[in-house]
Amino acid sequence: MALSATTIREFAEASLPDSDLFLVDVTVSDSAVRPKVTVLADGEQGITIDQCATLSRRISKKIEEKYGEELSYTIEVSSPGVDFPLTQPKQFIRNIGRNLKLKLQDGTEKTGKLEEVTETGINLTEEIKQKGKKATYEPVQIPFGEIVKANVVISFK
Template structure:
């Protein structure tokens, strides 16, 4: 239902959650686009989803609908999101429990090419290229820098 409510081909759904409240569930739809997403696009998605819910379940259903873009602290989950962040620093948590931090250089069909920052006590950080398959990534976040 959320995918069908997108007003533009460049937009995509990042996440949909529904709270477990039986009285008045909250539906949260996170959408994004290759160039970001505007408030007007979020409003259009919201109106379309509300219309589909009313058509399917009637006007009597009580719920709260929130449509927005994922915040900067929301993990990256889709290749399209990674592509938008090429050139930025990422922090990755991998399946084996390790973490890697580095600059995202390229997104391929199978994973990421990262210039990993290697820190050693008492020495200047060094950088080395590393390839990370999507299947090994548990969580990926953009590192916000205030430099």
């Protein structure tokens, strides 16, 4: 019986050690020999190594209970890296004040400062660049449903 991402997600949801933590992504590699389970979790204040370890132990226990102790797999529980796209409204909230690069359903891209997160989407101060002119900034509202991909823009200034 193969491990499924859906089952692991259920195990992970039930295993979150603290109420402010939430799942970002769950994947299971296709390897039949030793599948790799990857769980990305985050929290409103971030996630600690101890919280990752607790989550890993709890998920492993549930896997053993369902699939038996002889199942061979690896498990990795961590926070999403800075290059991982924002997918949850709670992740957007943690990044208010930072610059985001968005790819929208219609194929356009927008870059700007995340000002506010509402129940239905985000408010962004979009940076509009024109050749030979100074950039201008306009407030825009973007519903979550229009966002295909959202990444934090890392600045080293």
